[in-house]
Amino acid sequence: MTQGNRMDDRNADKVVVIGPERWLEHARRFSDFTHLQESVFATAMADRTRSELEHVVIERSGMMRAAAIVRIHHVPIGRDIAYINGGPLMLLKEAGSSPPVEDILAALRSEYQVRRGCLLYIQPTITSFMEIDDLQGQILAGGFEPDASRRRYRTILIRTDASIEVMRQSLHGKWRNSLKKAESSGLEIEDDDSPEMLARVDPLFSDLVQQKSFKTLMPSGTFTSLQWSDGRSPVLRAAVASLEGTDVACLLYGMHGLGAIYLVGASGADGRRINASYLLQWHVIRRCHDAGVRWYDLGGIDTDDNPDVYRFKDRMGGKKVELPGQWRAMGGGVRGLLTRSLVRLHLRRNARITGRSIR
Structure with missing residues (x-):
């Protein structure tokens, strides 16, 4: 790896720390830049997992072709783990064509797996899968395989580049009736990316965590504590529904380039009574449409352990999608097998994160 200086072979892709x-x-x-590759958010996640972060670009002849925040977890026994969640970023807006995925992955393997001896895991965004032809085949050709120790990612995608009329007609009748009730309830919706707006998510979300007793990587106060240098998040937004001046429901989502993703939703008793969550979801769908976003990812589904939330999302008229949740670089030898075994034990000890939590 270089620290900004160039290697002699200018025809090879290389990893450069920035x-x-x-x-x-x-x-x-x-276009595939999401909250998972946002520096402040990634730092908060790294602090909670006791990992280190590296910000890197993959370039050739001085031209950037991909980028990633790499989370590195040091393992006392076995090999260190390099993990790219929500990346690498590959949909360069000005490129005008699909990226050389195999070359990008080869550069990452060369740096982290070969030179440093790490186990390397990646998890590209859903936007990348939707916009890059045969991305799964290219990842396999790049020397990665689906990680069988992690659950596959199942979700529902809504095409938000259709007309408002078509999207509303695609809603299930019962969902549409619940939306009508919310629309006539006098709710006011505010939507912003300011720290003050994100902080309004915390109380409702904390109440939900306590009531439902589910595990989350983002504990109470997380959204209040995130601080950006320019005062606003580049990708996270909060929509809050209020009734007579009191917040009754909230929805946190990420919006980027071609896609958006639902992250957290919570409603108080008054919000549930008037179906505030329906109005918030419809608000986000319309906002995605107005912003030229193509896909709205409903943030995962679990038909067995979370059937009520699955039913709510399924009735929004989207397309069910299932993808490998994580990919790992092939190979690794005996030490790699040992480290993967330790990782699996760690995952089994941790309580499973539900579909409501941030991934």
Whole structure:
């Protein structure tokens, strides 16, 4: 790896470390840039998992072709783990064509698996899968395989580039009736990316966690504590429904380039009574449409352990999608097998994160 200086072979893709202060200007050039590759959010996640972060770009002849925030977890026994969640970013807006996925993955393997001896895991965004032809085949050709120790990612996608009339007609009749009730209830919707708006998510979300007793990687106060250098998140937004001046429901979502994703939703008793969550979801769908976003990912489904939430999402008229949740670089030898065994034990000890939590 180089620290900004160039290697002699200018025809090879290489991994270059950049400072976190330069990350946003690079990441914003990608259509698949999400909250998972947002520096402040990734730092908060790294702190909770006791990992280190590296901000890197993959370039050739001085031209950026991909980028990633790499989370590195040091393992006392076995090999360190390098993990790219929500990346690598590959849909460069000005490129005009699909990226050389195999070359990008080869550069990452060369740096982290070969040179440093890490186990390397990646989890590209749903937007990448939707926009890059045969991405799964290209990932396999790039030397990665689905990680059988992790659950496959099942979700529902809503095409938000259709007309408002078509999207509303696609809603299940019962869902549409619940939406009509919410629309006539006098709710006011506010939507913003400011820290003040994100902080309004915390109380409702914390109440939900306590009531439902589910595990989450983002504990109470998380959204209040996130601080961006320019005062606003580049990808996270909060929509809050209020009734007579009191917040009754909230929805946190990420919006980026070609896609958006539902992250957290919570309603108080008054919000549930008037179906506020229906109005919030419809608000986000319309906002995605107005912003030119193609896909709205409903944030995962679990038909067995969370059937009520699955039914709510299924009635929104989207398309069911199932993809490998995580990919790992092939190979690794005996030490790699040992480390993967330790990782599986760690995953089994942790309570499973539900579909309501942030991934």
